[in-house]
Amino acid sequence: MQQRDLLFDIWGKLYPGISTRILDNFLLTIEVNRNANIPDNEQVDWYKDAVVYSLYADLFNHDFTGITQKLDYLHELGVNCLWLLPVLDSPMRDAGFDISDYYSIRAELAGTEGADKQAVFSSFLAEAHSRGIRVIFDIAMNHTSDEHHWFLEARKSKDNPYRNYYIWSKDETLYDKARIIFKGIEKSNWEPCGDEFYYHRFFNFQPDLNYKNPLVLMAMCRSLLFWQNIGVDGFRVDAIPYIWKEEGTECENLPQAHMLVKFFRALLDYIKPGSLLLAEACQQPAKVVEYMGDGDECHAAYHFPLMPRIFKSIAQQSGTPIEETLSKAFTPELPASGQWFTFLRCHDELSLELVYVTEEERRYIHQQYCLKPEWDFRLGEGISARLSELMQRDERRILLAYSIILTLPGTPVIYYGDEFGKLNDEGYYNEMIHLTGKDDTRFLVRGKIDWDKLSQNLEDPGSFSSQIFNKLKLMLHVRNQHKTFGRGSIEFITLPGALNGNLLSFIRTFGTDKWLIIHNMTDKAIKINLPPIAAGCINVFDNNSPAVLEPYGFNWLKIS
Ligand code: GLC
Numbered sequence: 001m002q003q004r005d006l007l008f009d010i011w012g013k014l015y016p017g018i019s020t021r022i023l024d025n026f027l028l029t030i031e032v033n034r035n036a037n038i039p040d041n042e043q044v045d046w047y048k049d050a051v052v053y054s055l056y057a058d059l060f061n062h063d064f065t066g067i068t069q070k071l072d073y074l075h076e077l078g079v080n081c082l083w084l085l086p087v088l089d090s091p092m093r094d095a096g097f098d099i100s101d102y103y104s105i106r107a108e109l110a111g112t113e114g115a116d117k118q119a120v121f122s123s124f125l126a127e128a129h130s131r132g133i134r135v136i137f138d139i140a141m142n143h144t145s146d147e148h149h150w151f152l153e154a155r156k157s158k159d160n161p162y163r164n165y166y167i168w169s170k171d172e173t174l175y176d177k178a179r180i181i182f183k184g185i186e187k188s189n190w191e192p193c194g195d196e197f198y199y200h201r202f203f204n205f206q207p208d209l210n211y212k213n214p215l216v217l218m219a220m221c222r223s224l225l226f227w228q229n230i231g232v233d234g235f236r237v238d239a240i241p242y243i244w245k246e247e248g249t250e251c252e253n254l255p256q257a258h259m260l261v262k263f264f265r266a267l268l269d270y271i272k273p274g275s276l277l278l279a280e281a282c283q284q285p286a287k288v289v290e291y292m293g294d295g296d297e298c299h300a301a302y303h304f305p306l307m308p309r310i311f312k313s314i315a316q317q318s319g320t321p322i323e324e325t326l327s328k329a330f331t332p333e334l335p336a337s338g339q340w341f342t343f344l345r346c347h348d349e350l351s352l353e354l355v356y357v358t359e360e361e362r363r364y365i366h367q368q369y370c371l372k373p374e375w376d377f378r379l380g381e382g383i384s385a386r387l388s389e390l391m392q393r394d395e396r397r398i399l400l401a402y403s404i405i406l407t408l409p410g411t412p413v414i415y416y417g418d419e420f421g422k423l424n425d426e427g428y429y430n431e432m433i434h435l436t437g438k439d440d441t442r443f444l445v446r447g448k449i450d451w452d453k454l455s456q457n458l459e460d461p462g463s464f465s466s467q468i469f470n471k472l473k474l475m476l477h478v479r480n481q482h483k484t485f486g487r488g489s490i491e492f493i494t495l496p497g498a499l500n501g502n503l504l505s506f507i508r509t510f511g512t513d514k515w516l517i518i519h520n521m522t523d524k525a526i527k528i529n530l531p532p533i534a535a536g537c538i539n540v541f542d543n544n545s546p547a548v549l550e551p552y553g554f555n556w557l558k559i560s
Pocket residue numbers: 094097098140202238239280347348
């Protein structure tokens with residue numbers, strides 16, 4: 001079915017009985033942006049070869065001019081896609097996931113006062129693109145800020161035209177099967193306002209949008225197309241499982257949520273294929289895969305459980321939890337165009353939601369890694385700490401974790417600062433909880449980069465920062481020369497004589513390119529016996545054929 005027909009088809013399913021005139025008019029207004037030059041396949045699935053770096057524009061380096069100045073640093077590191085954490089107008093009570101204007105970059109990110117925000121952003125985009133770096137950003141679609149003008153209008157009266165952009169109820173019993181996501185911070189999904197309550201799945205200052213009203217869908221589509229037209233290469237689709245609510249259900253992963261995603265995808269493809277939709281669905285892989293549909297929903301999605309299982313594997317000194325997580329029984333096949341996005345750390349906590357880890361695992365990982373009670377988030381269901389803090393500043397374990405994430409299937413995402421071992425930032429956390437009035441420990445893992453200090457550290461090859469940065473850079477450069485890591489198949493193997501799980505070994509293959517990757521998960525040196533297929537092969541990092549792998553060591557061997 002052509003995208004245009006698809007849009008009408010989905011409309012009919014989502015909004016039976018509602019005239020398609022709204023959609024007709026909407027499509028008329030956007031026709032003008034259609035791009036006749038449909039990119040070839042290579043460009044359309046660019047995300048499979050990406051190395052993503054996620055950052056807060058202001059905390060990374062003040063503003064877009066500041067980021068532009070650091071594009072060479074990122075390029076040199078081996079990054080080819082930036083994921084900008086929220087940059088749109090916001091009162092910043094949830095680090096920008098509380099959007100108050102979907103069309104405007106925050107003024108402070110434009111640099112000097114009065115600067116043309118859009119022009120500054122466009123020039124940053126052009127600079128990034130000229131270095132082969134794509135740019136995606138966050139659009140929170142499930143909710144707005146309570147300072148968005150739709151909500152300011154909606155709360156004025158029950159007959160305000162914007163009232164129906166949000167979800168209202170006389171009491172708090174509606175949707176009461178939906179869990180509370182920010183456990184320990186929010187007590188209810190409803191907030192009193194006048195003589196009614198409005199619904200919010202996250203903070204009480206983030207009212208959920210009502211997609212049962214087709215005008216909301218049209219408004220969100222318009223903002224996606226606006227940024228697509230400016231040149232943004234894709235969007236992280238925040239909190240997608242919760243976007244549609246139905247009484248009597250848990251209000252997660254409902255069929256209509258998928259229809260909305262199909263609608264967004266068909267629309268973006270109609271204008272310009274290759275604009276990435278990346279699903280943030282904190283669910284089991286079997287559920288997440290559904291957000292890639294038959295290649296007609298999101299292009300890619302985060303593999304959430306892989307992240308805590310990597311931490312579990314490192315704590316247990318065994319690759320088994322990782323291998324089990326990636327087994328077909330747990331991680332289903334993706335549609336041909338689909339891709340996992342993998343990560344060690346992100347702007348949120350190390351999340352241990354019981355949706356995808358067992359209670360036993362939650363307790364174990366929390367005990368092993370929540371080294372200070374202040375790091376706890378969501379009453380034991382998360383840990384707010386940077387990668388180096390979690391690894392107790394042990395560069396061997398940090399690099400082991402990086403080698404794992406860079407060689408397993410998927411597109412890796414590096415969280416800003418983690419490339420040089422940035423630590424938790426208590427000063428920033430204290431400042432932010434004071435400003436937001438919520439004890440959100442995730443602010444510990446945010447915070448500014450001190451570039452002067454960093455460049456001093458990077459000049460000293462023996463410093464902790466250099467140790468991590470330089471080795472990570474080397475790994476990224478090898479990875480970037482071989483599409484195998486982003487696109488190839490994986491086969492886990494046991495090396496001759498290896499004990500259960502102490503070596504995490506696998507073969508990655510793409511066409512004729514073949515690699516054997518070996519990780520020593522333990523704190524003891526291990527004698528290596530290569531399988532016949534890799535006899536005599538050498539480790540790309542030191543040109544030696546491995547005899548012994550140091551504690552937490554790893555080797556990447558090119559077989560063919
Ligand atoms: C996503 C973001 C998180 C934010 C939440 C609500 O989960 O990753 O940082 O708080 O959505 O928008």
